[in-house]
Amino acid sequence: xxxxxxxxxSTALVNNVVLVKFLGLCPFMGVxxxxxxxxGMGFATTFVLTLAAAAGWLIEHLLLAPLGLGYLRILxxxxxxxxxxxxxEMVVRKFSPALYQVLGIFLPLITTNCAVLGVALLNIxxxxxxxxxxxxGFGSALGFTLVMVVFASxxxxxxxxxxxxxxxxxPIGFIVASLLSLAFMGFSGLTTH
Amino acid sequence: MQNNYRQITRNGLWDSxxxxxxxxxxxxxxxVTGTATNGLGMGLATLVVLVASSTVVSxxxxxxxxxxxxxxxxxxxxxxxxxxxxxxxAWLHDLHKILGLFVPLIVTNCAILGRxxxxxxxxxxxxxxxxxxxxxxxxxxxxxxxxxxxxIIGTGGLFANASLLLGSHFSFLEMTVIPDYKxxxxxxxxxxxxxxxxxxxxxxxxxxxxxxxxRTASTxxxxxxxxxxxxxxxxx
Numbered sequence: 001x002x003x004x005x006x007x008x009x010s011t012a013l014v015n016n017v018v019l020v021k022f023l024g025l026c027p028f029m030g031v032x033x034x035x036x037x038x039x040g041m042g043f044a045t046t047f048v049l050t051l052a053a054a055a056g057w058l059i060e061h062l063l064l065a066p067l068g069l070g071y072l073r074i075l076x077x078x079x080x081x082x083x084x085x086x087x088x089e090m091v092v093r094k095f096s097p098a099l100y101q102v103l104g105i106f107l108p109l110i111t112t113n114c115a116v117l118g119v120a121l122l123n124i125x126x127x128x129x130x131x132x133x134x135x136x137g138f139g140s141a142l143g144f145t146l147v148m149v150v151f152a153s154x155x156x157x158x159x160x161x162x163x164x165x166x167x168x169x170x171p172i173g174f175i176v177a178s179l180l181s182l183a184f185m186g187f188s189g190l191t192t193h
Numbered sequence: 194m195q196n197n198y199r200q201i202t203r204n205g206l207w208d209s210x211x212x213x214x215x216x217x218x219x220x221x222x223x224x225v226t227g228t229a230t231n232g233l234g235m236g237l238a239t240l241v242v243l244v245a246s247s248t249v250v251s252x253x254x255x256x257x258x259x260x261x262x263x264x265x266x267x268x269x270x271x272x273x274x275x276x277x278x279x280x281x282x283a284w285l286h287d288l289h290k291i292l293g294l295f296v297p298l299i300v301t302n303c304a305i306l307g308r309x310x311x312x313x314x315x316x317x318x319x320x321x322x323x324x325x326x327x328x329x330x331x332x333x334x335x336x337x338x339x340x341x342x343x344x345i346i347g348t349g350g351l352f353a354n355a356s357l358l359l360g361s362h363f364s365f366l367e368m369t370v371i372p373d374y375k376x377x378x379x380x381x382x383x384x385x386x387x388x389x390x391x392x393x394x395x396x397x398x399x400x401x402x403x404x405x406x407x408r409t410a411s412t413x414x415x416x417x418x419x420x421x422x423x424x425x426x427x428x429x
Contacts, residue, residue: 023220025220026217071279075275078300112306121294125294166396166402167391171395171398174387174388174391174394178384178385185382185384
C-alpha cells in the first residue's frame with residue numbers, strides 16, 4: 001500500500017506531468033483561462049488518462065508482447081486512446097447528462113493530449129505491473145488537474161493585472177508557468193522514484 | 194503561382210510559425226530544448242514526419258471520405274512516426290535515447306494533424322509538400338532558437354555533443370560561447386524553458402508590431418491571414 005501511495009505522490013507532485021515532464025502543455029496553455037473550464041478539463045482528463053493507462057497495459061501485455069508486435073505499439077495505443085475517449089463520452093452522456101454538459105466539449109480534445117499517450121508509453125518503458133500502471137496513470141492525472149486548477153486561478157488574477165503590452169496574454173502566461181514550475185521543483189527529492 | 198509558394202514559405206517561417214504564432218507543439222518544444230543539439234534533432238524528426246504526412250494526405254485526399262478523415266489522418270501519421278522512430282533508433286541511437294519519449298509523441302503533435310486538416314487535405318501534392326517542408330523548417334528553427342538561448346545562458350556553450358549525437362560531420366557546430374562561465378542551471382531545467390519561451394514570444398510580438406507600423410501606409414493583405422491563425426490556436 002505504501003508503495004502505491006509513494007507512486008501517487010511522486011507522479012502527482014515530484015515528477016508532475018505538466019511542469020516537470022512537459023506533457024499535456026496544449027490544454028495547459030489553451031484551456032486555463034477560466035477556473036471552471038480548467039476544472040472540467042482536469043476531471044475529463046483524469047477519467048481518460050486512468051482508463052487509457054489500464055487499457056494500454058492490457059493491450060501491451062495481452063496482445064502486442066505475446067505476438068511480438070512491438071512495432072505496432074504507437075499505432076495501437078493511439079487507437080485505444082481514441083476508443084477510450086469515445087467510450088468515456090458515451091458512458092458520461094448516458095449516465096450523467098449533467099456531467100456531460102460540463103465535460104462534453106473537452107472530451108474530443110483529449111485524444112491529442114500527449115500526456116495520455118505519454119503515460120501509456122512510460123508505463124511500458126518502466127515495466128510497471130497492472131496496479132502500478134493504474135496508480136501511475138491516476139497520479140499523473142491528479143498532478144495534471146492540480147496544476148490546471150492552480151494555473152487557471154493564477155491566470156484569472158493575471159487578467160486583471162497591469163502587464164506590459166508586449167507581454168499580455170501568452171508570454172506572461174509562460175513566465176508565470178515558469179515560476180510555478182520553479183515552485184514544483186521544490187518537491188524534488190521528496191521520494192526516490 | 195510563384196507568389197503562392199512565397200506566401201507558403203512566409204507562413205511557415207514567420208506568419209503562422211507553428212510555435213511562435215500558432216502556439217502548438219509546446220510539449221516537444223520545451224522538453225527537448227535544453228541544448229540546441231537536441232532541438233535540432235527533434236526538429237529534423239518532426240520535419241520528416243510533417244513533409245511525409247502532408248504529401249501522403251494530399252496524395253490520398255480524393256480517396257478519403259470527409260466523415261472519417263480525422264481517424265485516417267491519425268493512422269497515417271502514426272505509421273509515419275513509427276517508421277521515423279525505428280529508423281532513428283537504428284541510425285541515430287544516442288539521439289533517439291535522449292529524445293526518448295518525444296519521438297513517439299510526434300503522433301500527438303497537434304501541428305501535424307493541423308496541417309493535414311487545414312492545408313494538405315485541400316491542396317495538390319506539390320504545394321502540400323512545400324507547406325510541410327516550410328512549416329517543418331519553421332518549427333526546427335524555433336526549436337534551435339530556443340535551444341541556443343537556453344544553452345548559452347545555461348551552460349555558456351553551444352551545440353554540445355553535436356558530433357556525438359548527429360554524426361562527426363556536425364562537430365564544427367560545437368563551440369564555447371562564453372569562456373569560464375559558471376553556468377546558470379535553471380535555464381537548462383524545466384522552468385528555464387517556460388521563461389525563455391515567454392520572453393521570445395514577447396520579442397516576436399514587438400517585432401511584429403514594428404513591421405505593421407512601418408507598413409501601415411501601404412495597406413497589407415496578410416492581416417486577414419492572421420485572423421485565421423488565431424482561430425486555429427483557440428481550437429487547439
